[in-house]
Amino acid sequence: MPELPEVEALREFLAEHLTGRVVERVLPLNVSVLKTYDPPLTALHGGRAGTVARYGKFLALPIGDLHLVTHLARAGWLRWQDTLPERPPRPGGKGPLALRVALEGGGGFDLTEAGTQKRLAVYVVHDPQEVPGIARLGPDPLAEDFDRDAFAALLAGERRQIKGVLRDQSVIAGIGNAYSDEILHRAKVSPFKLAASFDEDRVTHLYTAVQDTLREAVARSHGVEAGRLKAEKKSGLRVHGRTGEPCPECGDTIREVSFADSSLQYCPTCQTGGEPLADRRMSRLLK
Numbered sequence: 001m002p003e004l005p006e007v008e009a010l011r012e013f014l015a016e017h018l019t020g021r022v023v024e025r026v027l028p029l030n031v032s033v034l035k036t037y038d039p040p041l042t043a044l045h046g047g048r049a050g051t052v053a054r055y056g057k058f059l060a061l062p063i064g065d066l067h068l069v070t071h072l073a074r075a076g077w078l079r080w081q082d083t084l085p086e087r088p089p090r091p092g093g094k095g096p097l098a099l100r101v102a103l104e105g106g107g108g109f110d111l112t113e114a115g116t117q118k119r120l121a122v123y124v125v126h127d128p129q130e131v132p133g134i135a136r137l138g139p140d141p142l143a144e145d146f147d148r149d150a151f152a153a154l155l156a157g158e159r160r161q162i163k164g165v166l167r168d169q170s171v172i173a174g175i176g177n178a179y180s181d182e183i184l185h186r187a188k189v190s191p192f193k194l195a196a197s198f199d200e201d202r203v204t205h206l207y208t209a210v211q212d213t214l215r216e217a218v219a220r221s222h223g224v225e226a227g228r229l230k231a232e233k234k235s236g237l238r239v240h241g242r243t244g245e246p247c248p249e250c251g252d253t254i255r256e257v258s259f260a261d262s263s264l265q266y267c268p269t270c271q272t273g274g275e276p277l278a279d280r281r282m283s284r285l286l287k
Helices: 004-017 148-155 162-167 177-187 200-221 226-236
Strands: 023-028 053-055 058-063 066-071 076-081 097-103 108-113 121-125 255-258 263-266
Touching: 004 053, 004 058, 004 076, 004 200, 004 226, 066 076, 076 226, 148 162, 148 200, 162 177, 177 200, 177 263, 200 226
Parallel strands: none
Antiparallel strands: 023 097, 053 058, 058 066, 066 121, 076 108, 097 108, 255 263
16 A cells, blocks of 8 residues: 555655646546545646645645545555557456546546555545545644654553554554554564553654654655656565565564454564564553
């Protein structure tokens, strides 16, 4: 799933390539991605694109007086093309194409989604805050006012496991499964530790891990072409998706805990006192 660093890189890419361009037409190729119908997509035709904004994992593209907002979900992506094919794609096909934005003068981009679970979402709204997922977002961890005390206030009284808290978009916007694993590994914290149990030093250490992990990932993605961002993300991950590989810090074997629709990776030596986590239900390790 694209998370804050990749979506921020896409925002930068679109700010450079899309701003000031005029939308010729928007073609819905999979109507299930459309979550709003008024205003219609055709209301974007002829609109000039403004400065793209990011809200957590959402991208908001100002076009004329409206906003085209998208959430790429787990398997979605944005594919830029300097020259679009002359023949428009056929709506309702079985391929990954979900929506195409064609620009005057040539070029544009496609929103694509791989796999069978179609969760990519597109909205046309007057204000991005009209999108329910944006309205519910917590603070952005890279915002100037998101300091250590603001982070501590979010954890205070939070009785859930820290992994779930970091991923909760209503608490902190933009962190997903991969970067929560990376943050917790850097901070040397078990994903099952209760957030409210952190002492002052642990809060400071975790806050620093959040900032360093995300800012380094954003820096790695800066200037990378949209089509290469997925590979860049994977190459920079130290534990997530690396089950069975040696931990880059201590050499222990990276372990995995599997859930119904996801998994987490961690290092026992670095994060759980050397003890493997059996699963979410059985483990009581709060290291």
